[in-house]
Amino acid sequence: xxxxxxxxxxxxxxxxxxxxxxxxxxxxxxxxxxxxxxxxxxxxxxxxxxxxxxxxxxxxxxxxxxxxxxxxxxxxxxxxxxxxxxxxxxxxxxxxxxxxxxxxxxxxxxxxxxxxxxxxxxxxxxxxxxxxxxxxxxxxxxxxxxxxxxxxxxxxxxxxxxxxxx
Amino acid sequence: xxxxxxxxxxxxxxxxxxxxxxxxxxxxxxxxxxxxxxxxxxxxxxxxxxxxxxxxxxxxxxxxxxxxxxxxxxxxxxxxxxxxxxxxxxxxxxxxxxxxxxxxxxxxxxxxxxxxxxxxxxxxxxxxxxxxxxxxxxxxxxxxxxxxxxxxxxxxx
Numbered sequence: 001x002x003x004x005x006x007x008x009x010x011x012x013x014x015x016x017x018x019x020x021x022x023x024x025x026x027x028x029x030x031x032x033x034x035x036x037x038x039x040x041x042x043x044x045x046x047x048x049x050x051x052x053x054x055x056x057x058x059x060x061x062x063x064x065x066x067x068x069x070x071x072x073x074x075x076x077x078x079x080x081x082x083x084x085x086x087x088x089x090x091x092x093x094x095x096x097x098x099x100x101x102x103x104x105x106x107x108x109x110x111x112x113x114x115x116x117x118x119x120x121x122x123x124x125x126x127x128x129x130x131x132x133x134x135x136x137x138x139x140x141x142x143x144x145x146x147x148x149x150x151x152x153x154x155x156x157x158x159x160x161x162x163x164x165x166x
Numbered sequence: 167x168x169x170x171x172x173x174x175x176x177x178x179x180x181x182x183x184x185x186x187x188x189x190x191x192x193x194x195x196x197x198x199x200x201x202x203x204x205x206x207x208x209x210x211x212x213x214x215x216x217x218x219x220x221x222x223x224x225x226x227x228x229x230x231x232x233x234x235x236x237x238x239x240x241x242x243x244x245x246x247x248x249x250x251x252x253x254x255x256x257x258x259x260x261x262x263x264x265x266x267x268x269x270x271x272x273x274x275x276x277x278x279x280x281x282x283x284x285x286x287x288x289x290x291x292x293x294x295x296x297x298x299x300x301x302x303x304x305x306x307x308x309x310x311x312x313x314x315x316x317x318x319x320x321x322x323x
Contacts, residue, residue, distance in 0.1 A: 010238055018238055024230040027214045029197055047194045050231060058237040061190035065228040071185065078273065089313065096316030104315040110307050157270035158262045159227065
């Protein structure tokens with residue numbers, strides 16, 4: 001099951017605000033006022049609630065998500081690693097701190113199909129560059145790594161973003 | 167497998183500056199676009215027009231708050247399937263038909279289909295996995311995150 005997290009208190013209005021903004025912010029001069037108008041609250045209240053959700057981590061950030069293909073990152077390699085369980089947290093933090101790693105997670109193995117317990121996503125301009133960066137990770141991990149692989153994406157089958165129902 | 171064929175729209179230097187400036191910290195003020203435009207030396211109207219165009223042409227997949235849905239009581243989990251080549255299109259259509267499937271990528275491995283499930287409650291993950299297995303007749307391997315070391319989807323344009 002997903003990791004347990006402490007849930008910040010979100011009231012019904014916060015949840016309506018999430019549903020109203022998860023597809024994006026309106027491109028109008030006063031976007032928070034427009035959202036407030038939909039929810040029956042003032043723009044200032046929208047701002048205050050978004051600020052609180054940012055502070056509690058319900059919102060990671062507010063900004064753009066570039067299509068990585070469109071901005072030139074055409075090679076998307078999911079590097080996966082079989083790391084000694086005794087050292088994975090220490091090494092996961094090191095790999096996650098590398099500038100070219102965009103996501104880094106510890107996940108369960110699925111033996112025998114899947115021996116890997118560390119996932120590090122590497123986006124680059126070409127596969128050669130992904131491979132070079134993966135080699136850097138391998139050097140960093142040294143003997144604690146018993147094997148690794150790179151899974152390149154060869155097609156985007158669906159991309160709608162993460163949504164919750166209203 | 168070949169790289170996916172993508173027709174990359176032409177981005178000019180101003181588009182790239184907008185993308186790089188807006189990867190986080192969009193202002194929480196009454197007129198946020200005006201503030202960003204001023205910082206970039208653009209007019210508010212030009213910033214809005216370029217954002218609209220980049221969203222329309224899918225240079226940007228989203229613009230707004232990025233929610234961590236676990237913190238809002240929801241759940242998301244990476245999952246993979248080993249799909250026989252001959253059945254790939256059928257299974258992709260069946261999997262994609264689930265609204266809980268947020269992203270789905272084909273990858274070059276025996277586990278060749280990787281998708282993210284997003285549900286309003288943690289319990290929804292197990293029931294969706296079971297429903298996908300029933301619909302496709304194939305096992306689904308969930309890979310829930312046990313620990314997050316870093317997530318910072320910021321790419322320099």
